[in-house]
Amino acid sequence: MTAFRIFLADTEQAPSRSSATSDPRRTEGSSSSIFFPGPFPFLGKKILEARKRGGKRRRWPPPSILVPFSTSGPPLPPPLGPSPGPTSLRSGAARPLPLRGDPEALPLERTVVRLGLPSKGRMADETLSLLKNCQLSVRQVNPRQYVADMPQLSNLEVWFQRPKDIVRKLRSGDLDIGIVGFDTVSEYGQGNEDLVVVHDALEYGACRLSLAIPKYGIFENINTLHELAQMPQWTAERPLRIVTGFSYLGPKFLKEKGLDHVSFSTADGALEAAPAMGIADAIIDLVSSGTTLHENDLKEIEGGVVLESQAVFVASRRSLNIREGVLEITHEILERLEAHLRATGQVTMVANMRGNSAKEVAERILSQTSLSGLQGPTISPVYCKRDGKVVVDYYAIVICVPQKTLYKSVQQLRSIGGSGVLVSDLTYIFEEETPRWRKLLSQLGL
Numbered sequence: 318m319t320a321f322r323i324f325l326a327d328t329e330q331a332p333s334r335s336s337a338t339s340d341p342r343r344t345e346g347s348s349s350s351i352f353f354p355g356p357f358p359f360l361g362k363k364i365l366e367a368r369k370r371g372g373k374r375r376r377w378p379p380p381s382i383l384v385p386f387s388t389s390g391p392p393l394p395p396p397l398g399p400s401p402g403p404t405s406l407r408s409g410a411a412r413p414l415p416l417r418g419d420p421e422a423l424p425l426e427r428t429v430v431r432l433g434l435p436s437k438g439r440m441a442d443e444t445l446s447l448l449k450n451c452q453l454s455v456r457q458v459n460p461r462q463y464v465a466d467m468p469q470l471s472n473l474e475v476w477f478q479r480p481k482d483i484v485r486k487l488r489s490g491d492l493d494i495g496i497v498g499f500d501t502v503s504e505y506g507q508g509n510e511d512l513v514v515v516h517d518a519l520e521y522g523a524c525r526l527s528l529a530i531p532k533y534g535i536f537e538n539i540n541t542l543h544e545l546a547q548m549p550q551w552t553a554e555r556p557l558r559i560v561t562g563f564s565y566l567g568p569k570f571l572k573e574k575g576l577d578h579v580s581f582s583t584a585d586g587a588l589e590a591a592p593a594m595g596i597a598d599a600i601i602d603l604v605s606s607g608t609t610l611h612e613n614d615l616k617e618i619e620g621g622v623v624l625e626s627q628a629v630f631v632a633s634r635r636s637l638n639i640r641e642g643v644l645e646i647t648h649e650i651l652e653r654l655e656a657h658l659r660a661t662g663q664v665t666m667v668a669n670m671r672g673n674s675a676k677e678v679a680e681r682i683l684s685q686t687s688l689s690g691l692q693g694p695t696i697s698p699v700y701c702k703r704d705g706k707v708v709v710d711y712y713a714i715v716i717c718v719p720q721k722t723l724y725k726s727v728q729q730l731r732s733i734g735g736s737g738v739l740v741s742d743l744t745y746i747f748e749e750e751t752p753r754w755r756k757l758l759s760q761l762g763l
C-alpha cells in the first residue's frame with residue numbers, strides 16, 4: 318500500500334569556510350583552510366584528516382531523500398529547502414539564503430549557532446525547566462518573541478518553533494541543534510542520516526506511538542497485531558482504515574509487519590474519536606497513561622507499538638561537521654545534560670564517624686548495602702587539638718546515595734556510628750568523559 322517517491326537533490330559539496338585567514342589557530346593542510354576556534358583544536362584537525370582521507374567528505378543536501386506517501390492519502394510535501402534566515406540577534410543582517418540546488422546551499426555565512434526548542438505544547442515548559450536545572454537558562458524578552466538566547470553560551474541563538482518544524486529546520490540547515498520528542502524526530506526526519514540523536518533519554522515526554530483498536534464489536538476478541546492482520550474483514554476493496562497523524566511512521570510500520578489491506582487517513586488531534594464516529598477502524602497515536610484510549614473504549618494490542626519515545630537532544634550532522642562552534646556548544650550542552658540527569662535523584666550525605674583509621678571506617682561503611690556510593694565513600698580525617706596535640710578521633714565521610722534510599726542509608730550510617738548527617742541535593746555528576754560524547758565523535762568519524 319505504501320509507495321516511495323525519490324527526490325533527487327543536488328550533491329554539490331558544501332563550500333568550506335574561508336574566514337579568519339590570519340588567525341594562528343588556523344589548521345592548514347587541505348585545499349581550503351578552516352578555522353577551528355575554542356577548546357577543541359584537535360577536533361578541527363580530526364575533521365580535516367577525515368576529509369583528506371576522502372571517504373568522509375560531507376555533501377549537502379544528501380544525494381537522495383526518500384519520502385514515502387500512502388496511496389490512499391495525499392503525498393507528503395518534499396523536505397523544505399533552506400529558507401531566508403531572519404535577522405539574527407548577533408550575527409548582523411542575514412541576507413536571503415540561496416535555494417537548495419544552488420552550490421551555496423549551505424548557509425555558512427551564518428556565524429551564530431542555532432538551537433531549536435518547542436514553542437508550545439507539553440514539551441515547551443519541561444524543556445525550559447530541564448535547561449534551567451542545567452544552569453542553561455533561556456532569556457526570552459517576552460513569550461511571543463520566538464528568538465531568545467542563553468547568557469551562558471555566547472555564540473548561541475535559541476529559536477522557539479513547533480516540534481515538527483524544529484526537525485524540518487534541522488534538515489534544511491536553518492537550525493543546528495534542537496530538543497524534541499523522539500517520535501517527532503522519527504516522523505519528520507524520515508530516516509534522514511543528517512539527523513544525529515546526541516542524547517537519547519532526557520527523561521521527560523515519555524510516550525509510545527501505538528496502534529489501538531476498539532474494545533467492542535468485531536474487535537472484541539482481537540488482542541494481537543497478528544490476529545488483527547488475520548481478520549477476514551480486510552480486503553483490497555475494504556481495507557483496515559487507520560487514522561494517524563504519523564503519515565510516515567504509520568504506513569512504514571504496517572508495511573514492515575506485512576499487513577496488506579490497509580488504508581491511511583490523517584488528522585491532527587482527538588484521533589481517539591475516529592473509530593466511534595465510523596471514520597476509521599483503528600488509530601495510530603501517542604499513548605502515555607492510556608487514559609485517552611480507555612475513555613474512548615479503545616485498547617492497545619500486542620505487537621502494536623510502533624515506537625517508544627521521550628525527549629531527545631538532536632543535531633544536524635552537517636552542522637556538527639562544518640559549522641563553526643556547533644560541536645563545542647553541543648559538547649557543553651551534552652555534558653551538562655548528562656551530568657544533571659545523572660545527578661537527578663541522588664543526594665550527597667556528609668557525616669562524621671569515630672574510628673581508628675580511614676581504612677577501618679571504610680570497612681565499616683562498605684559492610685552496609687546502601688552506603689557504597691558512586692565509586693565508594695570519600696573519607697577524610699577530622700583534626701582536632703587535645704592536650705596540646707593534634708589528634709584524629711573522627712573521620713568525615715562523603716557519599717552519594719539515591720534519594721529513594723536516603724532514609725535507609727541514614728539508618729545504616731547511624732548503626733555503624735555515624736553522626737551529624739548532612740544531606741544536600743546534587744546538581745551535577747560529571748564523569749571523566751561522557752559515553753554519549755564518545756559515541757557522537759565516532760558517528761562523525763572523528
Ligand SMILES: Nc1ncnc2c1ncn2[C@@H]1O[C@H](COP(=O)(O)OP(=O)(O)OP(=O)(O)O)[C@@H](O)[C@H]1O
Nearest residue numbers: 438439440480498499500501522523524603605626
Ligand atoms: N500524552 C503524552 N504524554 C507524554 N508525552 C507526550 C504525550 N503526547 C505527546 N507527547 C510528547 O510531546 C510531544 C509534543 O506533543 P504535544 O501534544 O504537546 O504537541 P503536538 O502534538 O505537536 O501539538 P498539538 O497536540 O497541539 O497538535 C510529542 O511529540 C511527544 O513526544
Ligand SMILES: O=P(O)(O)OC[C@H]1O[C@H](OP(=O)(O)OP(=O)(O)O)[C@H](O)[C@@H]1O
Nearest residue numbers: 586587602603604605606607608609610
Ligand atoms: O495516554 P494519555 O496520557 O491519555 O495521552 C495520550 C494523548 O495525549 C496526546 O494528545 P494531546 O493531549 O496532545 O492532544 P491532541 O490530540 O490535541 O494532540 C495523544 O495524541 C493522545 O491523545
Ligand SMILES: [Mg+2]
Nearest residue numbers: 438585586603
Ligand atoms: Mg498533541
